[in-house]
Amino acid sequence: MVVVSAPDAACAFLKTLDINFSNRPSNAGATHLAYNAQDMAFIKHGPRWKLLRKLSNLHMLGGKALNDWAHVRVSELGHMLQAMHESSIQNEPVAVTEMLNYAMANMIGQVMLSKCVFATKGSESNLFKDMNMFTAGTDTSLSTTEWALAEMIKNPSILKRAHEEMDLVIGPDRRLLESDLPKLPYLQAICKETFRLHPPTPLNLPRVSTEACQVNGYHIPKNTRLSVNVWGIGRDPEIDPRGNDFELTPFGAGRRICAGTRMGIVLVEYILGTLVHSFDWRLPEGTNLNMDETFGQALRKAVPLSAMITARLPLNAYAP
Numbered sequence: 584m585v586v587v588s589a590p591d592a593a594c595a596f597l598k599t600l601d602i603n604f605s606n607r608p609s610n611a612g613a614t615h616l617a618y619n620a621q622d623m624a625f626i627k628h629g630p631r632w633k634l635l636r637k638l639s640n641l642h643m644l645g646g647k648a649l650n651d652w653a654h655v656r657v658s659e660l661g662h663m664l665q666a667m668h669e670s671s672i673q674n675e676p677v678a679v680t681e682m683l684n685y686a687m688a689n690m691i692g693q694v695m696l697s698k699c700v701f702a703t704k705g706s707e708s709n710l711f712k713d714m715n716m717f718t719a720g721t722d723t724s725l726s727t728t729e730w731a732l733a734e735m736i737k738n739p740s741i742l743k744r745a746h747e748e749m750d751l752v753i754g755p756d757r758r759l760l761e762s763d764l765p766k767l768p769y770l771q772a773i774c775k776e777t778f779r780l781h782p783p784t785p786l787n788l789p790r791v792s793t794e795a796c797q798v799n800g801y802h803i804p805k806n807t808r809l810s811v812n813v814w815g816i817g818r819d820p821e822i823d824p825r826g827n828d829f830e831l832t833p834f835g836a837g838r839r840i841c842a843g844t845r846m847g848i849v850l851v852e853y854i855l856g857t858l859v860h861s862f863d864w865r866l867p868e869g870t871n872l873n874m875d876e877t878f879g880q881a882l883r884k885a886v887p888l889s890a891m892i893t894a895r896l897p898l899n900a901y902a903p
């Protein structure tokens with residue numbers, strides 16, 4: 584197995600990925616949810632074929648599908664905001680992680696299965712869960728949103744500056760819309776910085792060399808397992824941001840790049856932006872912010888985020 588941590592070597596490897604590292608090792612979990620036509624043929628006879636065909640037929644991860652399903656994100660986010668608002672009125676801490684999990688799973692679940700995942704016990708939704716699509720889509724987006732909120736609670740000046748930008752662009756009378764996102768560069772910078780510091784897949788997903796090859800002077804035999812240490816590269820003080828763009832690859836790169844990149848970015852920016860604009864955030868009295876990491880399906884906070892929130896918008900902004 585090769586783990587690449589140095590940016591220049593990672594850059595060379597990533598450039599070689601499409602040619603020689605396009606397969607996944609057989610135990611790579613969600614990575615079997617391969618997506619393009621060639622990969623589809625590769626797994627055509629596997630148990631995931633039915634769902635994959637559905638994904639592909641609906642073009643559900645592309646730009647048009649993202650627009651077509653915007654109303655689902657609005658309504659699911661509305662339900663979460665309403666529940667959070669009720670906690671704030673009762674002066675109770677909000678179980679942020681749990682709420683994000685429900686909202687993200689329902690957003691992704693409804694798009695893929697046309698039903699609310701946490702309101703159905705049908706076999707199709709079980710199949711969906713067994714197939715790791717939750718972890719590919721929800722755990723990654725959830726962990727980024729949770730880490731970003733935690734970093735802002737830890738650094739109130741960042742939260743304040745995000746509020747200032749949003750108050751200027753959106754104002755205090757309505758909720759954030761997805762169409763506001765391009766006008767919020769500071770929010771986008773917060774998301775990018777969170778991807779750098781807390782990449783949900785810190786070693787990317789593993790690839791296997793299909794052929795022997797030479798990379799950066801090293802001989803890589805056929806069938807070598809390759810991992811890129813995205814977490815280490817993102818924290819390397821030597822990195823020059825004017826490099827070749829391979830210093831920030833939270834969604835991977837090349838032919839097997841994350842199939843849900845667009846959806847992941849929209850989910851994180853839209854949900855995080857709305858939560859920040861809608862509430863003031865602070866820790867419950869007498870508690871400390873634990874920033875320890877734990878690695879499961881994604882790199883998550885070891886202690887789920889719990890916070891006190893105060894509404895910043897009029898009551899009707901918190902309706903589903």
Ligand code: HEM
Nearest residue numbers: 616617719720723724788834835836839840841842843847
């Ligand atoms: C913050 C959000 C997300 C992050 C950081 C992320 C990250 C990744 C990474 C690093 C890979 C491996 C790429 C490579 O090997 O080069 C991957 C693969 C994948 N992701 Fe995501 N992901 C996110 C959201 C999503 C969403 C929302 C979906 C779908 C609903 C999704 C579906 C997939 C699938 C199907 C693959 C496998 C692609 C293949 O093997 O060809 N991801 N993701």
